[in-house]
Amino acid sequence: MYSSSIFEGNLDHFSDQEPQRAPIGIFDSGVGGLTVLRQLYRQLPNELVIYFGDTARLPYGIRSQAEILKFVREIITWMQQQRVKMVIMACNTSSALALEAVRQEFSIPILGVILPGAKAAVEQGKRIGVIATPATAKSNAYRHAILEIEPDVQVWQVSCPEFVPLIEQNRIHDPYTTEVARSYLASLIKQEIDTLVYGCTHYPHLAPILRSLLPPQVKLVDPAVHVVAACAQDLDLLGLRNTHPPLPTRFAVSGCPQQFAQSGMQWLGYTPLVEQVCFMDAAVSQLQQDYVGH
Numbered sequence: 099m100y101s102s103s104i105f106e107g108n109l110d111h112f113s114d115q116e117p118q119r120a121p122i123g124i125f126d127s128g129v130g131g132l133t134v135l136r137q138l139y140r141q142l143p144n145e146l147v148i149y150f151g152d153t154a155r156l157p158y159g160i161r162s163q164a165e166i167l168k169f170v171r172e173i174i175t176w177m178q179q180q181r182v183k184m185v186i187m188a189c190n191t192s193s194a195l196a197l198e199a200v201r202q203e204f205s206i207p208i209l210g211v212i213l214p215g216a217k218a219a220v221e222q223g224k225r226i227g228v229i230a231t232p233a234t235a236k237s238n239a240y241r242h243a244i245l246e247i248e249p250d251v252q253v254w255q256v257s258c259p260e261f262v263p264l265i266e267q268n269r270i271h272d273p274y275t276t277e278v279a280r281s282y283l284a285s286l287i288k289q290e291i292d293t294l295v296y297g298c299t300h301y302p303h304l305a306p307i308l309r310s311l312l313p314p315q316v317k318l319v320d321p322a323v324h325v326v327a328a329c330a331q332d333l334d335l336l337g338l339r340n341t342h343p344p345l346p347t348r349f350a351v352s353g354c355p356q357q358f359a360q361s362g363m364q365w366l367g368y369t370p371l372v373e374q375v376c377f378m379d380a381a382v383s384q385l386q387q388d389y390v391g392h
């Protein structure tokens with residue numbers, strides 16, 4: 099079901115004369131980025147993808163900016179070694195805390211989810227709620243991005259620390275998750291929001307629960323849809339869109355490949371083949387998690 103060889107499936111055989119055929123790198127802390135990958139399958143079905151989940155070090159949403167920046171640098175460096183033509187940070191926490199810095203450090207195009215999400219939100223409503231990880235909420239990245247585009251709207255952000263662990267533990271259908279969601283949404287419903295932004299790529303996995311708790315007129319904005327639209331535009335501008343038939347997505351994680359393959363299956367509709375990539379620091383985090391788990 100999985101392979102632990104780090105460089106298996108390396109894409110070196112794509113010559114630099116055919117940069118269109120190079121993969122797009124997508125990363126997240128875990129299964130959240132699969133909501134972006136699903137959009138990519140819909141909107142850009144010919145693109146080849148390398149998906150990386152930093153599962154040994156999740157959740158990102160309680161990490162410091164220095165830690166996130168370090169992880170993101172490691173991941174993008176690895177992706178560059180895999181010769182990606184573009185990187186999508188399918189993670190709001192990374193986009194909020196590290197996008198600006200790494201854009202100046204790396205020469206490949208790097209897209210984040212916050213600006214596309216903010217643009218879509220102001221097109222939808224005037225009373226905008228954002229649910230996000232503690233780090234993203236604290237950064238105020240959505241508030242700033244939204245108000246910069248449209249100062250004439252109101253924004254409420256709610257930090258939802260329990261969502262990512264519940265989703266990663268496959269507890270979506272647990273009644274406890276609905277109760278947690280109810281409490282996170284309460285203040286936003288009280289403010290009579292007309293629009294809710296998924297400020298974390300894990301949260302669209304909770305769509306049926308959130309929909310059932312929100313008044314029907316509240317519109318949901320999924321930045322995944324819009325970052326992939328932005329990616330399509332950039333590929334066209336750079337002449338990098340792939341028109342060849344697609345190859346299977348390559349999956350890699352820093353934690354347990356089998357676990358990711360199992361939980362990823364329900365979102366992908368197929369069982370992914372997952373490799374393990376070893377970053378020194380992530381290996382230590384995994385050992386600590388294993389130790390705590392025993």
Ligand SMILES: N[C@@H](CCC(=O)O)C(=O)O
Pocket residue numbers: 126127128130131156157158159160188189190191192231234262297298299300
């Ligand atoms: N998918 C997440 C990362 C969540 C986490 O690991 O806390 C995000 O968009 O922020």
